[in-house]
Each structure stands twice: as structure tokens, then as C-alpha cells.
Amino acid sequence: MNDIEKTIAALNRKGFHAVYVKDADEARAYVLSVVGDDEAVGVGGSMTLNETGIVDALYERGNTVYSTTLAKKLGLDADKARRDGVSADVYLSSSNAITLDGDLINIDGYGNRVTAMAYGPKKVIVVAGRNKLTKDPMTAVTRIKEIACPLNARRLGLNLPCAVTGKCNECSSPQRMCNVTMRIQYPASGKEFHVVLIDGDFGY
Numbered sequence: 001m002n003d004i005e006k007t008i009a010a011l012n013r014k015g016f017h018a019v020y021v022k023d024a025d026e027a028r029a030y031v032l033s034v035v036g037d038d039e040a041v042g043v044g045g046s047m048t049l050n051e052t053g054i055v056d057a058l059y060e061r062g063n064t065v066y067s068t069t070l071a072k073k074l075g076l077d078a079d080k081a082r083r084d085g086v087s088a089d090v091y092l093s094s095s096n097a098i099t100l101d102g103d104l105i106n107i108d109g110y111g112n113r114v115t116a117m118a119y120g121p122k123k124v125i126v127v128a129g130r131n132k133l134t135k136d137p138m139t140a141v142t143r144i145k146e147i148a149c150p151l152n153a154r155r156l157g158l159n160l161p162c163a164v165t166g167k168c169n170e171c172s173s174p175q176r177m178c179n180v181t182m183r184i185q186y187p188a189s190g191k192e193f194h195v196v197l198i199d200g201d202f203g204y
């Protein structure tokens, strides 16, 4: 088995609905098939979701979408979108890392994304590329601090040490992005939790 197959098997053993898709088109089609036309969708900030066009497709179909990226584009209140997203019908996100044993590891600045993945919307859909797969939780955190955070900090124009040097120095900046770390080992009770693994590299 390759790493994607191992991870999907581990996730399904633990009660996630994990599926393999070969590209962004299949990922988008899967998400549109499991989100009802009338369901409101909260969205965690994610390059993967932008690159795959999933958020745009939901919005164009007529779903109510609570996304900070979309809110900013439409001149709406991004903080309200963040708050409304946590109590939507569905939560859509990527994951900073997924271990081969099927753990989802995420680090948040605001905490809205990890809250929604653990509690809140009854249906959660995580979409991630194969580049997010890591051996174990420690490797996952290292990956997030050394790859995801510096790139996100630069993208957002934040004045953080990792944005400048590419390395984490466990800063205490007011703009710090690493405030809440969460490891989801099994879906929280009562949740329908989908994980869509794309056979390609998306986001970071």
C-alpha cells in the first residue's frame, strides 16, 4: 500500500468517511455531492480549498457560505463569517497535516477552525493533498511550523519571525498564528466526518 492508501484505510477504521480522489475536479464533485443545496457551509481558511475551486463552486450553486476570504472579497465582516461558520450546517476545511495512522493535526491562530472540526457543525469535510501526509504527530507539528506557518505568514503579510527566516522561534508576537494545537484521533461523537485525499499536492 502507498501512503495515501494506508492513511485512507486507517481513517476508515476509525470511523471517518475517507475517500481517494485523483484530482481537484473529483474533489469538488465529491464535496458538492455530500453538501445539500440548502445547507449553510462554514469554511476554514485554506489554500487547498481556494486552489480546488470548491468554495467558489458552493457559492455559485447558491449555498450560504461563511468564509473570511469570500467575506473580504464581498466587503463583508470577516470576523462575523468566522463566527457564523462555527455554527453552520457543514464545516469545510483542509488539515495542516494528516498522519499515516489517521490523526488530523491542526494549529490555529483564532481557534475557529479547530473548534468547528471538533464541535459545532454536525457534518465536517476535510480536503487535503498528499503533501499533507506525515509519519506521526510530532512530524506533523514540525511540518506545520517549518512549512505551513512561514508560507502562510508571508502570504498574509504578517510581521513574524518565521516569515522572515523560514524557521519557528516560538515567538510571542501579537500576530502569532500558532495559538491552539489540536489532534483529532477519531471523529468527535455524533459527527459525520469526511476526509477527501487528493492524489496531488495542494496548499501547504
Ligand code: SF4
Pocket (backbone or CB within 6 Å): 145, 149, 150, 153, 160, 161, 162, 163, 167, 168, 169, 170, 171, 172, 175, 176, 177, 178
Ligand atoms: S510560533 Fe511564531 S514563529 Fe513559530 S511558526 Fe508560529 S507564528 Fe511562526
